[in-house]
Amino acid sequence: MNVSAKIANQLACAIWFTGLSGAGKSSTANALKHRLQIEGYNPCVLDGDDVRRGLCSDLGFSKEDRVENIRRVAEVTRLMVEVGLIVIVATISPYRRERTMAREVLAPNRFVEVFVDTPLDICETRDPKGLYAKARAGELADFTGVDAPYERPDSPDIHLKPTDGSPDACGRLIFNQLMSNGLI
Numbered sequence: 001m002n003v004s005a006k007i008a009n010q011l012a013c014a015i016w017f018t019g020l021s022g023a024g025k026s027s028t029a030n031a032l033k034h035r036l037q038i039e040g041y042n043p044c045v046l047d048g049d050d051v052r053r054g055l056c057s058d059l060g061f062s063k064e065d066r067v068e069n070i071r072r073v074a075e076v077t078r079l080m081v082e083v084g085l086i087v088i089v090a091t092i093s094p095y096r097r098e099r100t101m102a103r104e105v106l107a108p109n110r111f112v113e114v115f116v117d118t119p120l121d122i123c124e125t126r127d128p129k130g131l132y133a134k135a136r137a138g139e140l141a142d143f144t145g146v147d148a149p150y151e152r153p154d155s156p157d158i159h160l161k162p163t164d165g166s167p168d169a170c171g172r173l174i175f176n177q178l179m180s181n182g183l184i
């Protein structure tokens with residue numbers, strides 16, 4: 001099958017990354033996107049940080065606003081999957097209920113939950129945006145893992161741990177799993 005035929009025939013789905021800030025969601029989502037592109041697919045990334053700058057710029061980080069944030073991301077993802085894209089979502093999505101809601105908004109068998117299970121102490125050491133330092137100093141309220149909850153997935157479809165290696169290695173691992181499960 002040539003590349004454009006592959007894109008035309010690709011099975012659309014949502015690959016939903018969840019995990020703490022600094023866990024590696026965005027890096028791994030982009031690595032997976034590149035892997036899919038190299039293999040001839042047509043993926044896109046919906047990143048929580050981007051969404052919060054635009055579509056959800058009116059929302060904060062209270063529980064209510066986080067729920068609304070995920071509801072909007074799930075609805076946009078649904079629209080994108082309906083036009084045939086492989087949508088890779090990278091957002092903390094700290095509440096189990098909202099992740100379940102996202103799965104239900106999409107066809108349950110076209111939704112893959114990826115838990116980027118990087119422990120808090122590692123995320124906090126990485127702290128690429130200095131947000132943990134600010135949260136610990138009391139300059140940033142409602143920060144997930146510090147003074148806002150993160151509900152770990154009970155049974156994620158894919159469970160990534162730091163021992164799985166670089167974002168590229170994780171992207172490859174996810175790609176292989178999507179292939180072997182017939183999702184793409």
Ligand SMILES: Nc1ncnc2c1ncn2[C@@H]1O[C@H](COP(=O)(O)OP(=O)(O)O)[C@@H](O)[C@H]1O
Pocket residue numbers: 019020021022023024025026027028090126128165166167170
């Ligand atoms: N698998 C990994 N192994 C080592 N470092 C990583 C890995 N994934 C991400 N990182 C690093 O961790 C930091 C946070 O990654 P990022 O993808 O921005 O996390 P998130 O989107 O979950 O907040 C970055 O500095 C990134 O380079």
Ligand SMILES: [Mg+2]
Pocket residue numbers: 025026027047048049090
């Ligand atoms: Mg990110």
